[in-house]
Amino acid sequence: MNLTLRVWRQPGPSVPGRLERYEAADISPDMSFLEMLDVVNEQLAVAGQEPIAFDHDCREGICGMCSLMINGVAHGPMKGTATCQLHMRSFTDGDEILIEPFRAGAFPVLRDLCVDRTALDRVIQAGGFISARTGAAPDGNATPVAKVDADRAMDAAACIGCGACVAACPNGSASLFTAAKVSHLGLLPQGQPERLRRVLRMVDQMDQEGFGGCTLYGECMEACPKEISIDFITRMNGDYLRASLSAGEPRT
Amino acid sequence: MTLLRFYRSTIGKKLIMAVSGIIGIIFLILHMVGNLQIFVGPDRINDYARFLHGPAAEVVLAQRVVLVVALVLHVWMAWQLTRINRAARPQAYTRREPQVTTLASRTLRWGGVFLLVFIVLHILHFTTLDLDPTFVELDVFGNALKAFDSVWMVGFYTVAMLLLGFHLFHGIWSSGRTLGVSPPSRAPLQRRIALGLALIIAIGFAAVPLAVWFGVVP
Numbered sequence A: 001m002n003l004t005l006r007v008w009r010q011p012g013p014s015v016p017g018r019l020e021r022y023e024a025a026d027i028s029p030d031m032s033f034l035e036m037l038d039v040v041n042e043q044l045a046v047a048g049q050e051p052i053a054f055d056h057d058c059r060e061g062i063c064g065m066c067s068l069m070i071n072g073v074a075h076g077p078m079k080g081t082a083t084c085q086l087h088m089r090s091f092t093d094g095d096e097i098l099i100e101p102f103r104a105g106a107f108p109v110l111r112d113l114c115v116d117r118t119a120l121d122r123v124i125q126a127g128g129f130i131s132a133r134t135g136a137a138p139d140g141n142a143t144p145v146a147k148v149d150a151d152r153a154m155d156a157a158a159c160i161g162c163g164a165c166v167a168a169c170p171n172g173s174a175s176l177f178t179a180a181k182v183s184h185l186g187l188l189p190q191g192q193p194e195r196l197r198r199v200l201r202m203v204d205q206m207d208q209e210g211f212g213g214c215t216l217y218g219e220c221m222e223a224c225p226k227e228i229s230i231d232f233i234t235r236m237n238g239d240y241l242r243a244s245l246s247a248g249e250p251r252t
Numbered sequence B: 001m002t003l004l005r006f007y008r009s010t011i012g013k014k015l016i017m018a019v020s021g022i023i024g025i026i027f028l029i030l031h032m033v034g035n036l037q038i039f040v041g042p043d044r045i046n047d048y049a050r051f052l053h054g055p056a057a058e059v060v061l062a063q064r065v066v067l068v069v070a071l072v073l074h075v076w077m078a079w080q081l082t083r084i085n086r087a088a089r090p091q092a093y094t095r096r097e098p099q100v101t102t103l104a105s106r107t108l109r110w111g112g113v114f115l116l117v118f119i120v121l122h123i124l125h126f127t128t129l130d131l132d133p134t135f136v137e138l139d140v141f142g143n144a145l146k147a148f149d150s151v152w153m154v155g156f157y158t159v160a161m162l163l164l165g166f167h168l169f170h171g172i173w174s175s176g177r178t179l180g181v182s183p184p185s186r187a188p189l190q191r192r193i194a195l196g197l198a199l200i201i202a203i204g205f206a207a208v209p210l211a212v213w214f215g216v217v218p
Ligand code: FES
Pocket: A055, A056, A057, A058, A059, A060, A061, A062, A063, A064, A065, A066, A082, A083, A084, A085, A160
């Protein structure tokens, strides 16, 4: 198939960017979206031009490194799929495809389609951990966890931290990400000691990074390659209210 | 310290919006039930007005204070959150395709501004009676007949109630989620309770001007 791409090109963080037009010829429908970009980049390299910078790593939908707004949709048209798992059969011959970086004040563009998402790492650092002593692996059934809780914790833990929720949110809010990270620990017994402190600190950090607030548009859930539910945002809000009502920030 | 932290956070601001919104919804239901007495007859609704201004005057005063505080907080938090949210994406997308955003959530902010204007005009109209000098105090029935004699007034009130319906459709649903009380759902975007309540309130209010206009009031 032959496609026309309009790609955001920006040489560096403080340089203005613009959309450039490229022709992608002889693309196989079985290629992934990133492989299609690889082909375009090879052609650019042959022509002596700068290849398009884009983020990627595992290319199997588990690392959260790939991104891209494709035709105005985070991770493209396929629901529950990261860009690396999106295939060109989702498009038709002759399509024009608009490719932009994930946009948010907290995600500054580094180059072309690469954005800096370390703000999300700092949200995790603020409280996304447990302080249980580590040592030899504990016996699997030593701490019983109800099946429903285990399942819900796993649903939240499916978050790969790609930032699609932020990119898709009209408010540029990281609420779904933060909620997933708050909840996958908060649902388990091991996460209880710091549960209230965790939500306060992670939400504080989320706000400090300059993400927007949640209006519950629901766009984040639609964009999430792991289809994480906004139910976790509800849960985070409840925890936040509880934590705020409890006397001060619990120590330890 | 805790309070300041709560107030500064986006979730704290949303919680303030949710609680003040719920106060507004409770008031709306009471107000609507009061209005609907117009369909019983002139005496019934005018008696109700006299009751509110007589024996219940202190309760009404307390309720007004609560409502004004709730409204001010609601608008103030909305203003702050809107600014925070706008600042969170300094560079707009060339194209962004919303997938599930409802018309209700899209009209939330401007609809809210419209409703604020409506509330001020409505108070000047029916409470302080400043808008129309021919209005008679405590004759709610007669005033309503005068007010909704004009197609512009009927239109203005009906449009306001339509926007109120949208506002509530999103607001009722999201307040439960903001407070963290909504149970986990297989279809988190579904909102039957909010739809039902929003319809009842919007129709319940719009019924009065429309009924007067079409001459269905006794
Ligand atoms: S590249 Fe790892 S999730 Fe897409």
